[in-house]
Amino acid sequence: MNMQKLMKEAQKAQRKMAEAQEKLANVSVEGSAGGGLVTVTASGDGTITAIKIDPSTVDPEDVDLLEDLVTAAVNEAQRKSKEVQESEMGEAMGGLGSMGGMGGLF
Secondary structure (H helix, E strand, O other), rough: OHHHHHHHHHHHHHHHHHHHHHHHHEEEEEEEEEEOOOOEEEOOOOOEEEEEEEEHHHHOOOHHHHHHHHHHHHHHHHHHHHHHHHHHHHHHHHHHHHHHOHHHHO
16 A cells, blocks of 8 residues: 555544544533432543532432432433444544455544
8 A cells, every 4th residue: 555645644644533522521411310309511532521410419318219210310421421432433433444454543
C-alpha cells in the first residue's frame, strides 16, 4: 500500500475521531431508577452532569435504598453513554477498514 495514501487515511480518521469526540461531549443521556425517583444525566463521553432525587425518596431511616437507587441510575446513564460512544466512534472509524488491516492500531 502506498505510504502517502496510508498517512492521508490516518489523518482523515483522526479528524473524524476528533469530530465524534466533540459531538459526544454535546450529547445528553439519562438513566433512572425507582420509576424515576432518581434520575442521572450524563454527557455522551460519560461525564455525570446532573443528579435529580425526588424528595419523597429521602428517608433518613432508609439511606441504603437511596444509595442503591443512585447507583442504579448512574450505572444506567453510563451504560447509555457507552452505547452512544460506541455508535459515534464506530461511525468515525468506519473508513479505517480500507487501511490494509491497520485499522486496529487507532
